[in-house]
Amino acid sequence: MTGPLGGFRVVEMGGIGPAPFACALLGDLGADVLRVDRMLHPGSEPELPPQFDFYNRNKRSIALDLKKPEAVATVLKLLGQADVLVEGFRPGVMERLGPGPEACLAANPSLVYARMTGWGQSGPLAKEAGHDINYLALTGALYCLGVDDQPPPPPLNLVADLGGGALYLVVGVLAAAWEAKRSGRGQTIDVAMIDGVTNLMSAFQAYRQQGTWTEKRTDNIVDGGAPFYRTYETKDRKYVAVGAIEPHFYANLIDVMGLDAQRMPAQNDRSAWPMMRTVFAGVFASRTRDEWVAAAVGRDACLAPVLTIDEAPLHPQMRSRDVYTTFDGLRHPSPAPRFSRTPSELTRPAARPGADNQAALADWGISPQDRRALAAVGAMDGPCDEPAHA
Numbered sequence: 001m002t003g004p005l006g007g008f009r010v011v012e013m014g015g016i017g018p019a020p021f022a023c024a025l026l027g028d029l030g031a032d033v034l035r036v037d038r039m040l041h042p043g044s045e046p047e048l049p050p051q052f053d054f055y056n057r058n059k060r061s062i063a064l065d066l067k068k069p070e071a072v073a074t075v076l077k078l079l080g081q082a083d084v085l086v087e088g089f090r091p092g093v094m095e096r097l098g099p100g101p102e103a104c105l106a107a108n109p110s111l112v113y114a115r116m117t118g119w120g121q122s123g124p125l126a127k128e129a130g131h132d133i134n135y136l137a138l139t140g141a142l143y144c145l146g147v148d149d150q151p152p153p154p155p156l157n158l159v160a161d162l163g164g165g166a167l168y169l170v171v172g173v174l175a176a177a178w179e180a181k182r183s184g185r186g187q188t189i190d191v192a193m194i195d196g197v198t199n200l201m202s203a204f205q206a207y208r209q210q211g212t213w214t215e216k217r218t219d220n221i222v223d224g225g226a227p228f229y230r231t232y233e234t235k236d237r238k239y240v241a242v243g244a245i246e247p248h249f250y251a252n253l254i255d256v257m258g259l260d261a262q263r264m265p266a267q268n269d270r271s272a273w274p275m276m277r278t279v280f281a282g283v284f285a286s287r288t289r290d291e292w293v294a295a296a297v298g299r300d301a302c303l304a305p306v307l308t309i310d311e312a313p314l315h316p317q318m319r320s321r322d323v324y325t326t327f328d329g330l331r332h333p334s335p336a337p338r339f340s341r342t343p344s345e346l347t348r349p350a351a352r353p354g355a356d357n358q359a360a361l362a363d364w365g366i367s368p369q370d371r372r373a374l375a376a377v378g379a380m381d382g383p384c385d386e387p388a389h390a
Contacts, residue, residue, distance in 0.1 A: 002030055002342065002343065002344065002345055002347070003028065003029045003030025003031075003335075003339070003342055003343065003344040003345070004029055004030055004339055004342040004344075005026060005029040005030040005031040006030040006031075006342070007030075007032070008026070008030070008031040008032065008083050008084075008177070009031070009032045009034070009081060009082045009083050009084070009364075010023060010026055010027075010031050010032065010033045010034070010082065010083065010084045010085075010086060010173075011034050011036060011075070011078050011079055011082045011084070011085045011086070012033055012034070012035045012036065012059065012085075012086045012087075013036050013085070013086065013087040013088070013089065013094070014035050014036055014037035014038065014061070014353065015087070015088040015089065016088070017088060017116075017132075017157075017161050017165070018088065018116055018161045018162060018165030018166035018169065018193070019086050019087065019088030019116040019165075019166070019169065020035075020055040020056055020088075021055045021161070021162055021166040022086065022116070022165075022166035022167070022169040022170050022173075023035070023059065023086055024054070024055050024056065024057055024058060024059070025166070025170050026084075026170065026173070027057065027058030027059050027348075028057075028058055028335035028336075028344045028345075028346070029335070029344050030342070030344060032060075033058065033059040033060070034059070034060055034061075034062065034078065034082075034356075034360055034364060035056065035059045035060065035061045035062070035351075035353075036061075036062055036063075036064055036066075036075060036078075037061050037062065037063045037064075037353035037354060038063065038064075038065075038066075038353065039063045039064065039065050039353070039354065039380070039381060040063065040353055040354065040381075045352075046352065046353060050349065050350040050351060050352050050355075051328060051329075051330065051349065051350070052330070053350040054332060054333075054350070055350075056350035056351070057327075057332065057346060057348065057349060057350050058346060058347055058348050059348065059350070059351065060348065060351055060355075060356035060359075060360040061351040061352065061353050061354060061355050061356050061360075062354060062356055062357045062360055062361060062380070063353045063354030063357065063380065063381060064374070064379055064380055065378065065379045065380070066097045066098065066099075067097075068377055068378065068379040069098070070373060070374055070377050070379045071374065071379040071380065072097065072098035072099055074361070074366060074370065074374060074379075074380075075098075075099045076099060076103065076104065076107040077107075077365070077366060077370075078361075078364050078366070079099070079104050079107050079108050079111055080107050080108050081364050081365055082108065082111060083110075083111070083112060083177050083180075084111070084112045084113075084114060084173050084177060085099075085104055085111060085112070085113050085114065086114045086116065086169070086173070087113075087114070087115055087116070088115075088116040088117070089117075090117065090126075090127055090129075091115075091117065091121045091122075091126050091127055092127070094115075101113045101115075101188045105186055105188075108186065109184070109185060109186060110180045110184055110185060110186045111180075111186040112173055112176040112177050112180060112186050112187065112189065113186065113187070113188045113189065114169055114172060114173050114176075114188075114189045114191060115188065115189065115190055115191060116165060116166075116169050116191045117190075117191070117192055117193070118130045118131070118132075118134065118135040118160070118165075118192065118193045118194065119135070119192060119193075119194060120190060120192030120194065120195065121190045121192070122190075125138075131157070131161075132154070132157035132159070132160040132161040132193070133154045133157075133160075135160040135164070135193040135194050135197065136154070136155075136159055136160040136193075136197060138194055139160075139164075139194055139197040139198050139201060140198075140201065140204075141159060141197050141200070141201055142154070143215075143217075144204065144217065144220075144223055145217070145223070146217055146218070147217060147218050147224070148216050148217040148218045148219065152217070159197060159200070160193040160194075160196075160197050161193065163196065163197070163200060164193045164194070164195070164196025164197035164198075164199070164200055165191065165193040165196055167196070168191055168195070168196035168199070169189075169191045172189040172191055173189065176189055207220075219270075221245065222245075225270075225273060226245075226273060227273055227276035227277045227279075227280045228242055228243075228244045228245065228250050228253060228267065228280075229242065229243050229244070229245060230242065230277070231306055232280060232281055232284035232285070233281070233284065233285060234284055234285065234287060234288055234289040234291075234292060235285055235286060235287050235288045235291075236288040236289060238288070238289035238305070238306065239289065239305075239306035240284060240289055240292050240293070240303055240304065240305055240306060241303070241304050241305075241306050242280075242301070242302060242303050243302040243304075244301060244302040244303075245302075247267060248300075249300055249301065249302045250267050252299050252300050252301040252302075253296075253301040253302065253303065255299070255301075256292075256295050256296050256299055256301045256303065257280070257283050257284075258283070259279075259283065264276070289305050289306075290305070292305075293305050313331060322334055325346055327346040327349070328349035332346060334346075354380070354381050357371075357380055357381065358371060
């Protein structure tokens with residue numbers, strides 16, 4: 001593997017959502033990520049074909065039956081070679097399976113044990129089921145989204161799962177791993193999506209206490225209330241996004257729109273915002289999206305086209321930076337961020353659960369005898385022959 005995390009070893013307990021995405025980011029950065037999946041029933045296939053399982057790229061997969069002690073013992077042996085373990089189960093599940101924090105840190109005292117949940121490891125909701133929208137709802141963030149007279153819409157699952165969950169997990173893992181290299185001691189990281197999203201809401205908590213943020217949706221500076229920070233429909237039923245917050249950018253936007261700045265209310269006169277939104281909507285409806293984009297080029301008006309998911313890869317800015325990469329016959333987002341000396345790259349498509357049983361376990365130091373023993377008791381599928389290293 002290339003990238004700045006070359007030589008960094010991660011064991012991921014297979015699951016869904018933010019933990020796999022976080023481990024994919026670590027894999028993109030060069031970490032050797034070994035995913036421990038559940039064994040598939042004979043003749044069955046994963047619900048999501050591996051080719052389209054982008055969260056599991058740049059990883060290898062082994063499939064073990066953790067109900068068998070031999071499989072648990074194998075995980076503990078793997079952790080003796082690992083820097084990090086990542087799991088995304090409800091509190092207590094890993095302890096019931098066997099490789100809980102106490103057992104794992106006994107196997108490797110410098111291990112970073114990262115636990116990803118929505119509600120956290122403690123509190124009255126800790127063992128309740130939930131998804132991104134539920135965690136987002138509890139933080140106050142979901143209430144802030146959308147139009148005031150309509151229910152708040154879910155912002156895909158970007159905010160809680162990926163922003164407040166996966167990205168905070170990566171930060172925590174790298175910070176704890178750095179500390180472990182100095183101290184020689186590992187630790188457990190309790191990564192909760194409600195914690196991460198609340199942290200992301202820091203500025204809005206401050207604005208609310210300052211009195212500059214209201215609880216009414218579409219009434220504030222970055223929630224669509226400000227006429228200069230929202231989207232507008234264009235003549236061709238497409239959209240443009242404007243974000244001209246600073247006075248000089250706002251002046252440029254007014255000029256691009258062909259409005260007389262002297263006859264407009266003050267930019268931050270909130271009482272005039274509803275009227276200004278109506279005026280802006282009428283102006284933007286007079287031209288097509290691409291006509292507005294052409295009019296704004298080079299004028300620092302903070303105007304951009306709202307592209308569809310299929311249009312985005314075709315935009316000149318995205319193409320010039322190779323924001324997407326063709327890999328395994330599909331269009332993947334390229335690894336981010338960019339490194340000048342140790343570039344990240346896509347090296348492995350997502351693997352079917354158990355596809356790397358022999359080669360990955362051999363690379364991680366599990367002996368042929370132990371691999372044969374796993375297969376003999378049904379704790380692992382596959383042949384027992386010595387593999388070529390991958």
